Amino acid sequence: MDQSIPYDVRKAVESAPSWSEIIDNTDVVITTGRRRHGKSALIYELQEILSKNYSFPKYAWGIPRNKHKFFPDDLHHFQHIENLERYNYSVIALDEIHQIYSARSSVSKTNKWLSQAMTFSGQRNQILLLATLNNALIDVNTFRITNPILIYKRIGKLQANAERSATKEFTKNAQKEWERIPHGKKGSPERAVESSLSYVVSDEYIGWKYNELPSWWSDNASEMSRIDNDKFVSSIDVDTEDWINFYYKILDGMNKELISGMAGKNKKQFSVDTSILRQKMNVIIKIIEAYTKLE
Numbered sequence: 001m002d003q004s005i006p007y008d009v010r011k012a013v014e015s016a017p018s019w020s021e022i023i024d025n026t027d028v029v030i031t032t033g034r035r036r037h038g039k040s041a042l043i044y045e046l047q048e049i050l051s052k053n054y055s056f057p058k059y060a061w062g063i064p065r066n067k068h069k070f071f072p073d074d075l076h077h078f079q080h081i082e083n084l085e086r087y088n089y090s091v092i093a094l095d096e097i098h099q100i101y102s103a104r105s106s107v108s109k110t111n112k113w114l115s116q117a118m119t120f121s122g123q124r125n126q127i128l129l130l131a132t133l134n135n136a137l138i139d140v141n142t143f144r145i146t147n148p149i150l151i152y153k154r155i156g157k158l159q160a161n162a163e164r165s166a167t168k169e170f171t172k173n174a175q176k177e178w179e180r181i182p183h184g185k186k187g188s189p190e191r192a193v194e195s196s197l198s199y200v201v202s203d204e205y206i207g208w209k210y211n212e213l214p215s216w217w218s219d220n221a222s223e224m225s226r227i228d229n230d231k232f233v234s235s236i237d238v239d240t241e242d243w244i245n246f247y248y249k250i251l252d253g254m255n256k257e258l259i260s261g262m263a264g265k266n267k268k269q270f271s272v273d274t275s276i277l278r279q280k281m282n283v284i285i286k287i288i289e290a291y292t293k294l295e
Helices: 007-015 039-054 065-070 081-086 097-102 110-120 140-146 157-161 165-178 189-195 219-224 240-261 267-294
Strands: 028-032 058-061 075-078 090-094 126-132 149-152 197-201 206-210
Touching (some): 007 206, 039 090, 039 126, 081 110, 097 126, 140 165, 157 165
Parallel strands (some): 028 126, 028 149, 058 090, 090 126
Antiparallel strands (some): 149 197, 197 206
């Protein structure tokens, strides 16, 4: 490993357990980090490793159909998160999962499906591999029930401060660890080195791990693993203003869904959905306030 990496990190990587020893065949794995720092490549590498280890088929969510050619033939694609429950005994990649929360029509429905899918994935013998900009919008009960494995790529300070309380301590510790690793611009040797490192928090292991690229990876796959469907907001940068605008878009979508829901006829169900929606809106408001203070 590159000599610019601190000696204790290099030694930790050398002695770290394998991915198969860390990740069980019913685990939920959440990878967090800044854009363009290797989250997508990591979850697909893990998928490749775990699929071979457990003889599970591979599935991927949200890749546009005209981009499937950049992914391996044995990777099965699906577009609707509700279909997760169909794929028992499988390894499922859910890249850029945070974009679900900005889709107006999915705030109360798709989010509910995702939370349920994560909760019951163990019973279905599914390994769920999620990649997201941060964990703040994932339902807190999901963390309590699934006890997910957290993997951190390089984290920005704003991301660390905006995390939910259930993971904030782990995120801040990981962010401090990442501050010790040299940071490089896209395409630089330093960026290649840092993209090959991951900081893991699990019951089995806490510390640094080395990761490679999937055997089939390409620049096209790297670009196309990001959802470009019109119903999702475009990928955003990590600048404070962009983060604030991103969360305002989500809040705007929630407000419009709340207003449109008032015309519904099922008042009992509307009351339940409204309560859940308002809770999520309060979370968004707190995140916006936190970013505004840091700006």
